[in-house]
Amino acid sequence: MFDFDGLSPVTLAATAGLLIVSYTYSSGITKSKNEYAPGPKGLPFFGTRFSSTPWKDFEQWGKKYGDIMYFKSFGKGILVLNSHSAAVDLLDRRGGNYSDRQIFIVNEYLTRGLSFGLANYGDMWRKMRRAGHECLSRTGVTRYYQVQQKEALIFTENLLRDSSQWDQEVYRTAASGLLTAVYDMPPRESANDPIILKFNDFHEILISAVSPGVIEYLPWLQYLPSIMTPWKTKAQKGYLELSSFFMELFGSVKSQMHGAKENPGFAEFLIRDKDRLGLTETESAWLAANIVAGFGSNMQNTEALLWLFLAMIAYPDKQRKCQEELDAVVGQSRMPTFEDKDSLPYIKATVRELLRWRAISPLGNEHLTKEDDWYQGYFIPKGTMCLANLWLMNRNCDVYGPNIEDFNPDRFIDDQGHLKPALSDTKDGHASYGFGQRICPARHLANDTLFIIIARLLWSAKLSPVVDKQTGKPIIPDLTATIVDGVKSRPLPFDVLVTPRFADAAEMVAQTRELSG
Ligand code: HEM
Numbered sequence: 001m002f003d004f005d006g007l008s009p010v011t012l013a014a015t016a017g018l019l020i021v022s023y024t025y026s027s028g029i030t031k032s033k034n035e036y037a038p039g040p041k042g043l044p045f046f047g048t049r050f051s052s053t054p055w056k057d058f059e060q061w062g063k064k065y066g067d068i069m070y071f072k073s074f075g076k077g078i079l080v081l082n083s084h085s086a087a088v089d090l091l092d093r094r095g096g097n098y099s100d101r102q103i104f105i106v107n108e109y110l111t112r113g114l115s116f117g118l119a120n121y122g123d124m125w126r127k128m129r130r131a132g133h134e135c136l137s138r139t140g141v142t143r144y145y146q147v148q149q150k151e152a153l154i155f156t157e158n159l160l161r162d163s164s165q166w167d168q169e170v171y172r173t174a175a176s177g178l179l180t181a182v183y184d185m186p187p188r189e190s191a192n193d194p195i196i197l198k199f200n201d202f203h204e205i206l207i208s209a210v211s212p213g214v215i216e217y218l219p220w221l222q223y224l225p226s227i228m229t230p231w232k233t234k235a236q237k238g239y240l241e242l243s244s245f246f247m248e249l250f251g252s253v254k255s256q257m258h259g260a261k262e263n264p265g266f267a268e269f270l271i272r273d274k275d276r277l278g279l280t281e282t283e284s285a286w287l288a289a290n291i292v293a294g295f296g297s298n299m300q301n302t303e304a305l306l307w308l309f310l311a312m313i314a315y316p317d318k319q320r321k322c323q324e325e326l327d328a329v330v331g332q333s334r335m336p337t338f339e340d341k342d343s344l345p346y347i348k349a350t351v352r353e354l355l356r357w358r359a360i361s362p363l364g365n366e367h368l369t370k371e372d373d374w375y376q377g378y379f380i381p382k383g384t385m386c387l388a389n390l391w392l393m394n395r396n397c398d399v400y401g402p403n404i405e406d407f408n409p410d411r412f413i414d415d416q417g418h419l420k421p422a423l424s425d426t427k428d429g430h431a432s433y434g435f436g437q438r439i440c441p442a443r444h445l446a447n448d449t450l451f452i453i454i455a456r457l458l459w460s461a462k463l464s465p466v467v468d469k470q471t472g473k474p475i476i477p478d479l480t481a482t483i484v485d486g487v488k489s490r491p492l493p494f495d496v497l498v499t500p501r502f503a504d505a506a507e508m509v510a511q512t513r514e515l516s517g
Contacts, residue, residue: 034379037079039069047072052484055362055391058082062392068375070384075217077384080363084399084431087388090375091367091436098386099437100368105222107209109235110242114286117365118210121437128287131277132441135266141444143263144181145338148449151177152456153335153513154187160461160506163498167306174301175199177449178292183253184265198245199293205238207486242289243282250285266291291442300360301449303490307358308454310491311407312463314476318409319463322350323501326459332502335512336455338448344455345419349409351450356400356430357407361487362391364434393431399423457498460505466495 040061042048048071050057061069062082069080081087091098100121107118116132119125134140155173159166168191175196176188188196215221215231226233253267261268270277270284279287293299312319325346330336336344366385373380380386395404401411412429414420422429428447433440440446457463465474477494500506 034374035377036077037068037070037376037378037380038065039071039080040065042071042073047074047076048078049073053362053482053489055389058363058387058389059392059395062389068378070378070380074212077381079380079384079386080389081386082389082392084393084396086375087393087431087435090373090386091388091434091438094373095437097370097373098367100370101438102210102366102368102385104210104212105215105219106213106231106235107206109222109232110205110209110238111286112239114283114290115206116287116290117438118206121370124283127278127283128290129437129441131270131273131279131284131287132291134273135269136441136445138444141448142338144445144448146263147180147265148177148452149337149456150516151180151187152449152452153509153516155453156457156460157506157509157513159457159498160500160509163496166309166496166498167493170305170309171302172196173453174299174305175292177301180265181445182266182288182292183249184256184268195249199289202242202289203293203299205242209235243285246285246289247282250281250288299485299488301446303360303485303488304354304358304446304450305453306490307360308354308450309463309496310477310479310494311354311357312458313465313474313496314479315407316464318350318407319458321346321409322454322458323462326455330459332505332508335508336452336459338452340455341451344451345413345417346409347451347455347458348419349412350454351447352412352429353407353409354450355428355432356394358489359390359394359430359432360489361432361434362489363387363487364390365438365487367436367438388431388435390431390434458501460501460509461498462501464497464499466497 040048050073058080062080065082067081067083067086069082071078081090101118103120104118107115111118113119113122113124116125116128119128135143151173154176155169158169158172163169172188172191172193175191176193179185179195179199180187185195190196213231222229222232250267250271253265254271257268257271264272267284267288270279270288274281274284277284325344326336329343330340341348364387366387369380369382369384369386372382394400397404412420420429427433427435427439428443433443433446465476467473468475475495477492479491481492482489483492
């Protein structure tokens with residue numbers, strides 16, 4: 001594991017400098033050229049402060065200030081987009097100005113600009129995004145159907161056998177599914193598989209590299225002699241170690257390639273099309289690794305599944321509706337496949353509702369402005385950090401109907417029992433994949449993963465809360481409590497019982513596994 005705490009030799013001097021810079025900036029001495037959008041006023045020096053679940057503060061403020069709000073926090077200008085229309089106007093329609101990312105100096109030393117989701121809006125990001133798009137577009141993702149079906153089968157079989165460590169199994173399947181899709185590896189059998197653990201480390205390293213320290217406020221400190229900047233040596237060493245791990249995985253795909261495969265995994269696609277895609281081998285190896293874990297991708301899937309289990313035990317009537325649909329459409333003599341997708345609107349609505357109910361990253365990721373801009377008469381300076389208030393957008397009663405805190409897939413089903421078309425501007429029927437040119441490139445893959453897991457798991461199993469031995473009552477965990485991990489959220493740990501839904505369910509799952517090889 002890495003950490004980048006080695007800033008201590010300069011901390012005192014730097015903090016004093018930081019306070020002066022922060023005060024000058026936040027007091028408005030440097031700029032009063034135009035009027036900023038309204039927003040909460042903060043404290044002198046520090047600016048606006050918020051809690052560890054900022055989206056809940058932003059929800060309250062958003063209701064007060066309207067479409068957009070602007071404030072400063074630690075000297076940084078932040079524009080929060082509270083409505084779909086503002087997010088579409090700025091992040092989609094003015095995407096050329098609103099697609100940059102904040103550059104973190106430690107991260108630059110660690111990844112040399114090769115971290116796709118954190119890269120600035122330049123040529124490297126464009127090449128990676130184009131390559132990613134080909135394999136992750138709505139039609140491109142069908143190449144992963146077999147892999148996803150198999151992984152959902154293993155997940156179901158493992159949980160039917162033993163659900164005492166169900167959350168470990170969720171971690172396993174999320175990582176295993178992506179490793180198989182990217183590197184054509186056999187499914188990983190344990191969440192403690194060494195490759196999974198190494199990718200977890202990669203994710204943790206990235207999080208520490210983008211946690212703002214003094215260096216981000218006083219960038220000249222990076223040029224101090226190496227004895228005073230141990231973090232730099234760590235980051236440079238980290239780059240070499242990560243590159244060698246990613247190249248090793250990439251190289252093993254290359255050495256095992258033979259003949260023209262019908263559905264090559266992501267890494268093999270990058271190798272075959274390297275000239276057309278214009279990526280070097282190192283860049284391709286980093287891109288492949290980024291798809292597995294660089295943006296917390298396996299974690300996003302994990303967190304969505306953790307919320308799913310919570311929704312299923314807290315709303316058993318919705319779980320039953322999924323199962324009734326599966327029984328009516330698929331029957332109990334075979335397991336559902338992607339071929340059933342268009343006939344299972346309630347399962348698709350469940351995927352949508354899950355991501356509406358609990359946006360995994362409730363404020364998305366920041367989009368930095370490249371140039372000064374004006375919107376609704378308000379000034380937005382260059383370098384403003386724009387955050388789309390996905391949490392608030394997903395809770396707009398005018399769009400999603402009443403009882404917005406309830407988990408209710410029916411809100412996406414029309415009177416004929418069909419899936420309603422996604423409302424314009426809501427992309428997938430909710431805001432949780434973000435906006436504009438940085439919208440989640442893997443949203444179709446993520447939707448498919450959730451769809452097939454929900455379909456296969458609920459076809460064969462019932463998810464129930466455990467029973468309190470003393471009171472004899474089911475234990476329903478707190479639905480609103482959250483663990484915050486970087487910009488993501490997940491529920492507090494809880495127990496779930498997974499039991500076969502009909503007599504030969506477990507047997508049928510085992511048979512399907514045998515037949516699928
Ligand atoms: C349910 C699961 C997921 C959710 C809710 C989700 C959500 C998001 C969000 C909100 C963003 C930021 C968008 C913005 O900047 O406006 C994002 C970006 C991204 N996501 Fe996802 N994501 C999910 C799964 C995945 C998966 C499985 C992968 C990889 C296979 C992935 C790869 C990425 C990448 C690489 C970016 C950065 C794109 C860029 O900066 O150009 N995500 N995602």
